[in-house]
Amino acid sequence: MDPYRTSGDNAFDFQRHFGELIRWVLPIFVLVTVAGFLAYLWFAPPPEESAVGGVDAPPARVGLLPVEQSDSETDSDALAFDPAFVTLRPLELAKAPVSPRFDAPMGSPLGALTYNAQPFLTTRHLGDDLNGIGGWDSDLGDAVHAAGDGEVVYAGWPSDGWGNVVMILHRPTGKPEVITFYGHLDTVTVPVGAVVRRGDRIGTVGKADGRYLAHLHFEVRPAASLSPGPGYGDSALGRFAGEPFIARYRGAPTDQQNAALGGAFSSGPNAATKSDSPSLQIETQTESEGEKP
Template sequence: MQTLVRIMRVLLPLTLVAVLLGIIWLRFRSGLAQKTRPLDPAFLRLAPLEIAALPVAARFDMPMGSEHGALTYNAQPFRIQRHLGDDLNGIGGGNSDLGDAVYAAGAGQVVYAGSPGPGWGKMIFIAHRLPDGDELGPVVQTVYAHLATIEVQSGQQVERGLRIGTVGTAEGAYLAHLHFEVRLGPYVNPGQGYADTPLNRVSPEQFIRARRAGSDQLLNPTPEKSKMPKR
C-alpha cells in the first residue's frame, strides 16, 4: 500500500506537467496557424471609387487554349456536383496542360494574386467593370485557381488576352487544370469552390458566350502560336 502511495506521488505531478505542456503546445500551434493564415475571410470589398476606376470590359474570351477555348474542354462544368466554376483542361487530358498559359478573360484590374489557403493553390482575381446596361453589372470578377505560376501583381491593370500565369495542380492536389469562376459583386474573398447554392457565382461558359469578342465561326490559334508564320 505504501509503495502504491509513493508511486502515485511521483506519477500525479508528472501527469499534471504533461497535460500542461500539451495544452501550451496546442495553444502555441494554433497561434502559429493563425499567424500564417494568409487571408482574412472578409478581407476586401472594392470601394465605389475603385469600381468606378476599373477598366470597362465590353468583351470576354475563355482564359485558356485559344481565343474561344477551342483547345480546352470543360471537365467539370458549373453546378455539376455542387461545383462553383468551370474546370478547364487541355484537350490532351491528364497533366498535358501543366504550364500552359492562362490569359485574362477581359480587361480589368488584378485585385488579388497569391495563395489564399489549401485547396486553392495560387489564385488570381481580376475585377471588371461591365458596360452600362449589362444585367450583371456594374462589377464582376473572374477567378483563376490552382495555378503553377502567377505573372501579374495585385493592383495591375490588364488587357483581355494578357498572359497572367500558368495552369497548375494546386501544389500537387489535383491533375493540372484551371478552376475558372465568374463572381458577381465587389467582395474579394476566396470562399469555397463547392456549395449547395450558386452563391455569387454565374456559369463562366454562359457569361463568356454572351460577351465574347468574335463570331461562333471564328476560331483563332492560341496567342502563343499566332506569332508563328502562317501556312
C-alpha cells in the same frame, strides 16, 4: 593491525559520499544550466514576423492589397489583409477598366484545345474546370489568359485547397461589374493592382501543390467580396457559369478570333456589329439555371 578497528570500518559509506556529491555537483550543474539558458536568450535570433501581421500571426501565403506606407507600426498592423472581410469600394468599382469583350482563359480565344471536365453546378461544383485536350497533367504549365480587360484585385495563395489564385475586376460596357476567378495556378505573373488586357498572360495551369490533376478552376462572380470562398456548395452563391457568360458577352462574332480592341462597339472593317454580338444586358441569375441568361 589496529586491535581497536573492526571489519565494519572498511565498508563504503554510500550515504556520506552521496551527500557530498549532491552538495558539490548539484550547484555546479544548476549554475551551468542557468548560464546556458541565459546565453540562448541573449544570442537567439528574433522571431520572424508573418506577412499578415505581428509575430503572433501564423505564417500564411496570401494575396495583399496595395496599401499606403506608414511610419506607424500600429497603422501598418491595422492594414493587415484578410480577404474574407474585404469588399471593393464604390470608387474602385467606378475606376475598373471597361471590358467590351471576353474570351476563353485557356487555349484559343474561343477555347479551342480545351474541354470543361466539371461544369458549373455539376456535383455541387461552383466553377468550370478547364483542361487541355490531352487530359491528365498534359496542360500543366500552359498559359492562363485574362478573360477580359480589367484590374488584378487579388493575387496570392488563400488556402492549400485553392493554391495560387488570381481575381480580376471587369466592368462590362454600361453594366454591373464582375470578377473573373482563376484557381489552382502553378505560377502567377501579375501583381495586385496591374491593369491587364484581354488575352494577357496572368499565370500558368497548376495542381495546387499536387493536390489535383492539372486544370484551371474558372469562375465569374459579382464584384462583391475578395474572399475566395468554397469551391463547392449546395447553391450557386451568386456566382455565374463561366463558359456561358463568355459566350453571351463575348462581344464578337463566334468565328472571329481576334477582333479589334473595343469589341462590339469598335469601328473598322474587323469590328463586330451590334447584330453580330449578343446583348450585354446582365439579368438576374436563377440558381436552377446556374448561369447568367
